[in-house]
Amino acid sequence: MNYKLNSMPIQIATEPYLNRRTNDLLITELNDVDDELMGWIKEAAAFSAAK
Template sequence: MEKILRKLPEAEPADSQRLLFFEPHPDALPIYEVLEQKILKDIPGVRVKFQKTQISFYNKHMFACASFMRVRKKKDCPEPFLVVTFSLPHQVVSPRIDVATEPYPGRWTHHVLTASKEEIDDELMEWIREAAAFSDRK
């Protein structure tokens, strides 16, 4: 990773931000790349914002994000992992949902711990597409 970071000034700003975000967890980058690729392919007009603790996906509002937030005890987290978070107007009940909370009426935030590229599948993408449509209606 050190050699890559030395080349950051030559990289595109988004590429630099992506590399810095994944510096502590480089093995999770392939999971994120599949997530980003599918979101950008499936949902028109998405903006991606890199922050210190998460990467957020926006249309009219934020509808999903990727982070390393602990949703399980450390000993129960696989390596690598990436937490995908999305909001919907209803609770999704699924064994894949690690945490679901209702921060205010009519908005449920769901956290899904993903451990491989294969877990960025049709089911997860359907929830994310629904979250984007929900966000766009606000």
């Protein structure tokens, strides 16, 4: 992913390879999983599957 998620506080963000990031975030409530986060997860999964 080439961008940061705006609605969630990222705990740890790293770029182990060029244009490949890992992001750790803390989800404490079901309400933390919103449409933006789900879209971000789906996009990340599609990116990973294409590699």
